[in-house]
Amino acid sequence: MAQTYLHTMFGDGARALQQAAGSRASYARMEAGAGEMDILSDRELDFIAARDSFYMASVSEDGWPYVQHRGGPAGFLRHIAGNRIGFADYRGNRQYLSAANLAADDRVSLFLMDYPNRRRLKLIGHAHGSADPADIAALMAPDYAAEPERAFVIDVIGFDWNCPQHITPRFTEAEVRHATQPLLAELARLRTHIAKLEGDRP
Template sequence: MSRRYSDVAFTPAVRALQEAQGSRNHYARYDALDEPDARLGPGERAFIAARDGFYIATVSQTGWPYVQFRGGPPGFLKVLGEADLGFADFRGNRQYVTAGNVSVEDRVSLFMMDYPGRRRLKVFGRMRAVDGSVDPEHVNRFAPPGYRAVIERAFLIRVEAFDWNCPQHITPRFTSGEIAAEPALREWICAEAQERTGQPGSPGASATKVPGLSQETTA
């Protein structure tokens, strides 16, 4: 954890509760760190570039938080530098809640998950929109190759702070592509399903260790 993340996340109310619960001394050490800026290292940049989705929170004009999942092909969330990210805003249900929120309040929070690896990266940032009708050339830079979707705008995020979370309580989950690429995992899922249901070939979940993998649960 960086000092900058501590400054953003640990408000006076949070610090007071940490004090009351006995964890303040542990987190107080981050206040002494000398880190004026949030800069994504090679590990963070590689992790972000590999994501095929993330959760993003914005704040409405009435103060309500709003969380949305954004998905696309791996790499659609682009790393533009040590503290800058960007992605294309594909046309969806046309409610425009996220876009409307950041038009008046630019602060956002992102959760990026690696479920098989049980890793989670949290990011605080400030986000602005670039309208595709105003600057189509700039917006089209964020179009994933071969991905057929209408792009209405691009979102640019200036990273303010980030932190990695511990793997506790992150249940490993696998995509169909990951299962297809891992024979041991595929065989284990089929065997577990057959054992529980008596029907072969039906994927399921168990708390048993997956052969050949470090994770102990799957869902």
């Protein structure tokens, strides 16, 4: 667990519950140690680039959490520079809940899931929307048939990798097709072979 994520997310309430559960000592050592730097490495950036969806939480003006699913072609969430990532915000239902939330409170939390490999990356940071055509153009997915309204730019301040416990593997249609292609090819070969044997019968 990276240091900024740990110090940002662990409040007194969480520390008290950790103490009661018997896990506080190990987390206290993590807080006291140098730990990991919260700098996105190739490991995190490669994981981000491979995702075709994520969940983003923001907070309403009344303090209610709002979680939105974002999807697009793999790589639509892009690395800009340093710890800055972003994505083009395509026209949708026009509720503008995330955009309104971020105008009042720029804090966000992202969950990025890799269901087949049971991996999860959590990111926290500060986000803002941009209507600058240059920002939008830089984050648009090529050949994606949707119209962007703005760009969302996120300055990541912390992240954490989670263990695979309780992550149910799920697979896309393309992943299933890739996994079953050798079996389907073998089935086709056997059918051809059987048809030939039957055709050779007197």
